[in-house]
Amino acid sequence: MAELGPEEGRALCEALEGPAPTSVRLHPQRPCRWSGAEAVPWSPAGRYLTERPSFTLDPAFHAGAYYVQEASSQFLAHVLAGEEVAGKRILDLCAAPGGKTTLYASLAGSDGLVVANEVNRQRAAVLADNVRKWGLGNVAVTVNEPAQIAVLEGWFDIVAVDAPCSGEGMFRKIPEARDEWSENNVKICAVRQAEILREAWKTLRPGGLLIYSTCTFNRLENEGSLEGLLAEAGEEIVESTAFDCPPAWGVVCGRVGPFRTFRFYPHRTRGEGFFAAVARKVSDGGSRVRVPKSRRTIFAPAGRRECAELSRWVAEPERMRFAAVADVYYAYYESQYEAVKMLAESLRVIASGVAMGQIFKERLKPDHALAMFCGLDRGAVPVAELSEEEALRFLRKQEAEAAAFAEGMNLVTHGGAALGFAKRIQNRVNNMYPNSLRIFNL
Numbered sequence: 001m002a003e004l005g006p007e008e009g010r011a012l013c014e015a016l017e018g019p020a021p022t023s024v025r026l027h028p029q030r031p032c033r034w035s036g037a038e039a040v041p042w043s044p045a046g047r048y049l050t051e052r053p054s055f056t057l058d059p060a061f062h063a064g065a066y067y068v069q070e071a072s073s074q075f076l077a078h079v080l081a082g083e084e085v086a087g088k089r090i091l092d093l094c095a096a097p098g099g100k101t102t103l104y105a106s107l108a109g110s111d112g113l114v115v116a117n118e119v120n121r122q123r124a125a126v127l128a129d130n131v132r133k134w135g136l137g138n139v140a141v142t143v144n145e146p147a148q149i150a151v152l153e154g155w156f157d158i159v160a161v162d163a164p165c166s167g168e169g170m171f172r173k174i175p176e177a178r179d180e181w182s183e184n185n186v187k188i189c190a191v192r193q194a195e196i197l198r199e200a201w202k203t204l205r206p207g208g209l210l211i212y213s214t215c216t217f218n219r220l221e222n223e224g225s226l227e228g229l230l231a232e233a234g235e236e237i238v239e240s241t242a243f244d245c246p247p248a249w250g251v252v253c254g255r256v257g258p259f260r261t262f263r264f265y266p267h268r269t270r271g272e273g274f275f276a277a278v279a280r281k282v283s284d285g286g287s288r289v290r291v292p293k294s295r296r297t298i299f300a301p302a303g304r305r306e307c308a309e310l311s312r313w314v315a316e317p318e319r320m321r322f323a324a325v326a327d328v329y330y331a332y333y334e335s336q337y338e339a340v341k342m343l344a345e346s347l348r349v350i351a352s353g354v355a356m357g358q359i360f361k362e363r364l365k366p367d368h369a370l371a372m373f374c375g376l377d378r379g380a381v382p383v384a385e386l387s388e389e390e391a392l393r394f395l396r397k398q399e400a401e402a403a404a405f406a407e408g409m410n411l412v413t414h415g416g417a418a419l420g421f422a423k424r425i426q427n428r429v430n431n432m433y434p435n436s437l438r439i440f441n442l
């Protein structure tokens with residue numbers, strides 16, 4: 001706070017006592033009723049909402065039409081605006097619950113690959129749910145320590161470290177963050193950040209981009225962590241391509257050696273506290289690409305008959321490769337198939353590509369992920385379009401009127417947006433929405 005001076009320090013404290021703005025980031029391929037809402041200036045898909053609705057009771061939320069994401073952290077969309085991101089390999093090293101992962105997946109496109117890593121298993125499961133809902137099929141979710149990921153030496157074009165931090169920037173949105181704050185915790189976080197950054201740096205290819213971010217204000221965890229990396233790898237770190245940051249946005253721009261830094265204070269910008277820094281790995285020299293030798297084979301290529309059945313369900317089968325892992329079939333975009341196979345053989349991958357489902361008697365029993373996949377062929381099964389009330393009953397896994405469904409498998413939609421699958425057998429409807437996602441008591 002000392003850097004701000006007494007007057008601005010007071011303004012910051014006042015802002016932290018006020019209401020937090022509500023914002024979302026729209027899905028790149030799905031319609032959303034908020035597309036006309038006020039834009040977040042630094043995020044093309046970002047929108048401010050005038051009030052905070054009950055997202056749980058909004059079928060569009062469950063259909064992945066948008067991601068509820070705090071506005072300042074959407075600034076990474078601006079950091080990447082001048083960068084070639086489509087088709088690139090991106091590491092999101094501290095990824096759960098997936099706010100930034102879903103942004104990177106939107107930018108990487110179907111020829112790109114996002115490796116979304118999270119050390120905490122429970123948080124990784126939530127990350128995998130959010131990735132599945134986003135439905136782009138270009139993300140692999142791993143549960144590894146940063147040092148284990150660092151075996152992928154020089155493999156990524158972009159490496160993002162959204163580091164665990166003391167959370168000072170979240171004091172308004174998450175009041176409990178105030179109770180957890182202590183000077184000692186700041187120091188612990190700084191040590192951890194230095195370790196994570198050191199491992200992250202190894203995975204970046206020469207010429208690749210490093211993005212470091214936190215949701216805290218203090219120097220030690222921000223500039224301090226960058227200085228730590230500079231002390232170890234300074235000669236390999238150079239400035240990234242310049243981009244504008246208009247003064248009207250209220251972002252405090254700075255530098256730490258070759259790093260450009262950006263600080264968001266809630267009294268200056270419309271969002272929570274946030275810090276981001278960006279720099280590049282020098283393109284001549286640095287690390288070479290080295291990946292581990294495969295220890296075991298997990299992927300079994302799908303047979304001809306299985307491929308024929310699986311192809312029926314996707315809009316662009318010619319761009320996809322199908323493989324079985326145990327008894328579940330998966331679809332991958334061709335361009336990243338070998339990369340994901342290598343990851344699955346070297347790291348702890350809990351989700352990747354599109355889980356298609358199991359095949360019984362040459363018929364696919366579709367997985368929920370296929371309903372959420374943007375590349376689903378909508379002609380594969382009949383569509384049961386439900387009213388809002390029926391859609392909420394479906395999401396709660398309450399009984400449904402059979403008349404709304406065709407006999408056999410149905411894709412369940414509301415307003416054209418897919419929510420899941422349901423199978424009608426005469427007068428009975430088998431709701432295939434995952435139990436773990438079911439909404440309760442509202």
Ligand SMILES: C[S@@+](CC[C@H](N)C(=O)[O-])C[C@H]1O[C@@H](n2cnc3c(N)ncnc32)[C@H](O)[C@@H]1O
Nearest residue numbers: 094095096097098099100119120123162163164
């Ligand atoms: C700020 S959060 C990430 C938020 C996420 N990037 C998003 O935008 O939704 C930091 C994450 O780092 C994880 N983490 C904690 N300790 C870690 C460590 N030692 N190495 C890597 N990640 C760690 C936490 O579990 C947490 O999920």
